[in-house]
Amino acid sequence: MDTVVLILAALVLVGLGIRLIHNARTEPRRRMLQAYSRQVGLALVPEIVPELSGRIYRRERSGVVGSMVGLVLSVAALVVTDGSKNPWNGLLVVVAMTVGSTVALIGNDSRSAFAPVAEAPRLARSDSPGLADYVTPLDRTFSLGLLALATLSYIAVLGVIAINPDRVFDDVLVRTILWPSGLVLALATAASLVTWAAANALLGRGQPASTYIQLAWSDAFRSTTLRSLVAIPGIIAAVSSCVLFLSLSEAINLPAPGSIGAILVGSFTIMGPVLIVVLASWSLTSTRNRSTTHFLRRLWPETAVELDRRRASGAAAGNDQRGDQPDDQPGDQRGDQPNQGNRTKTPA
Numbered sequence: 001m002d003t004v005v006l007i008l009a010a011l012v013l014v015g016l017g018i019r020l021i022h023n024a025r026t027e028p029r030r031r032m033l034q035a036y037s038r039q040v041g042l043a044l045v046p047e048i049v050p051e052l053s054g055r056i057y058r059r060e061r062s063g064v065v066g067s068m069v070g071l072v073l074s075v076a077a078l079v080v081t082d083g084s085k086n087p088w089n090g091l092l093v094v095v096a097m098t099v100g101s102t103v104a105l106i107g108n109d110s111r112s113a114f115a116p117v118a119e120a121p122r123l124a125r126s127d128s129p130g131l132a133d134y135v136t137p138l139d140r141t142f143s144l145g146l147l148a149l150a151t152l153s154y155i156a157v158l159g160v161i162a163i164n165p166d167r168v169f170d171d172v173l174v175r176t177i178l179w180p181s182g183l184v185l186a187l188a189t190a191a192s193l194v195t196w197a198a199a200n201a202l203l204g205r206g207q208p209a210s211t212y213i214q215l216a217w218s219d220a221f222r223s224t225t226l227r228s229l230v231a232i233p234g235i236i237a238a239v240s241s242c243v244l245f246l247s248l249s250e251a252i253n254l255p256a257p258g259s260i261g262a263i264l265v266g267s268f269t270i271m272g273p274v275l276i277v278v279l280a281s282w283s284l285t286s287t288r289n290r291s292t293t294h295f296l297r298r299l300w301p302e303t304a305v306e307l308d309r310r311r312a313s314g315a316a317a318g319n320d321q322r323g324d325q326p327d328d329q330p331g332d333q334r335g336d337q338p339n340q341g342n343r344t345k346t347p348a
Contacts, residue, residue, distance in 0.1 A: 005075070005078065006075070009071060009075045009093070012071060013068060013071055013072070016064055016067055016068050016071070017068070019064055020061060020064045020065070020068075023057065023060055023061065023064070024057070024061075029053050029056070029057045030053070032056050032057065032060055033049070033052055033053045033056050036056050039292045039293075040220040040223070040224075040292050040293060040295075040296070041292075041293045041296055041303075041304070041307045042213070042216055042217060042220055042296075043213070045213050048213070048214060048217065052217065055112060055221065058108055058112070059105060059108050059109065062104040062105055062107065062108035063101045063104055063105050064101075065104055066100040066101040066102070066103055066104025066105065067097040067098075067100055067101040067104075068100075069100045069104070070096040070097040070098070070099055070100025070101065071093065071096065071097050071100070073096060073100070074092060074093045074096035074097070075093065078093075092239075092242070092243070092246075095235075095238075095239050095242065098235065099232075099235055099236065099239065102228060102231065102232055102235060103232065105228050106225070106228045106229060106232065109221070109224065109225035109228060110198065110202070110225065112221070128203070129203065129219070129295075129298070129299055130203060131199055131203065131226060131230075132298070133294075133295060133298040133299055134219070134222060134223040134226045134227070134294065134295050134298075135223070135226050135227050135230050135291075135294065136290065136291050136294045138291075139227060139230055139231070139291060140230055142234060143230050143231055143232075143233055143234030144192070144233070144234070145234070146233075146234035146235075146237045146238050146278075147188055147189070147192055147233050147234060147237040149237070149241070150185055150188065150237035150238065150240050150241045151185065151189075151237075153241050153244070153245075153271075154181070154182070154185055154240075154241075154244065157244060157248065172248065180243055181240050181241070181243040181244035181247060182240075182244075184236060184239055184240035184243060185237065185240040185241075185244075187236055187240075188233050188234075188236035188237040188239075188240055189233075191232055191233045191236055192233035195229040195230065195232055195233060198229055199226055199229050199230070202222065202225065202226065202229075203226075207219070207222070216296075216299075216300055216303070219295045219299055219300070220295065222295075223292070223294065223295040224292075227291065238275050238278065241271070241275050242271075242275045245271040245275075293307070
């Protein structure tokens, strides 16, 4: 195992540990809550700030711990398999950290969502929200698209190996195809079924809320949880394809330059990093405002219209009035607080 890889992994692990300790302080927790408030487009009402702050902190802590677990497991796998010689193993470690963080976030969100609640009067909805009310069509389609693409890639690779052009696949063992990429692809397929069942179970669970702002914040957290659930099969599928292409690029014989085999080798070598870039791009776009406020446009349309109006007017005015807002508010509460004009009704 390369000593440099171990040193870098140790430094990253120490950095994550420092972040974990730093986020436990009051000021960082306040900033995290404000950032999430701006992300979902909802105001911070004083009476629910302590509850929201604790929930955001637990979510952030879970993500950091998940990244640390992914880092340790991936580096341990490299030590066991002596895989540090591959130049793309650094990317695989990053992917492992991403998967670990995502799984940890889903675990934390699911625990919060399915926690027992006390019996109390609550608001009711005129109709039950579905997955389309919380997750954009692009996010839903992209995750399933990555799974379908990974499956087709796996089938295509098997076909190319069967043809064996220029006999470049003579030294490719069945183990190279089945382990670990085949197992990871099967895991992605199973994850799609599990996340579908979990999403339906979450959607079927009630949302205890006695005020409109509590119900809207419940929708915000539910949207975040569902977006994480939808993303996990696509992430695992992309990892499967990446591992498959990188494994093949190492296992096949080096063909003559300009031959079909050489083209295949180049394609397999570059496809792994390309998939990592696609995955990273998707992760970044999934946190854009259009995705994080999708639930507002579907469930709280009047609030979403007011939010868009304020943001548009604020951008046109150069945000001149930003300094007039209270420190714990991302904007005018009148525009951020849901009201009776949305898809809810007063309790019976």
